[in-house]
Amino acid sequence: MQQNFPAPDAFLYPPPWHMQGEAFILNYWLTPSFIQQAQNFRLAPSALGRAVQVLLVRCRSSPVGPYDELLILDHPLMAKRRLSSIPKIFVSAETAAAHGQQRWGLPKELARFEWDEQGQDVSCAIHFNRQSMALRLRKIKKPRSFYINSHHLPAAMLKISQTQQGKCYQFSPQFRGHFSRLLSAQWQDTQDIFPDFSQARYLQSFYAPEFALALPEAACSANSRGCFT
16 A cells, blocks of 8 residues: 655646666566566556566665655556556655655655675665565776767656546656666565566566756646556
């Protein structure tokens, strides 16, 4: 069950939000059976399977200060005429969780993040609801980086649609940064708080030591019908 936080002051931290930090972008191919087994996490159904992204973010600068996030960015097949969505997201700061719920319809839940970094190896433990899971990542020692700007990607891929308490929120984040290849990712003890992506096919994934993200004000409708089309 999603945690609900009191609505923040409407004028406290208004969008757009500008954030900077580092991010791990993990790409996976999900089979139809994986999607079916993870249906409690509200992944969009697919009879063919599809790719999704998992983002682990250390936000060093934001309107509410530094915080961490772990989220699933679900990209349904374009033929299904559904927009991208964020069906699961943990965040380490209550103010970020409250604003995410109220301003963008994001199902943010408060969790504690514990980091450990040894050379190219990064470990993050996420503690939620008396359970703990871990994600272990390995960076390349001498990576070759490349620059990506969200303007280089199809607009439809970046448009996110969320439903929250009968309302529809739609927005298109903009980002830029230098990315390099991520060598590996290992999941431990996801239990029932996150899908077990160790059972999915790991695709080429990336690390951004420094990114910039702009989160605009969402277009909000009182009617959630047709929100995902």
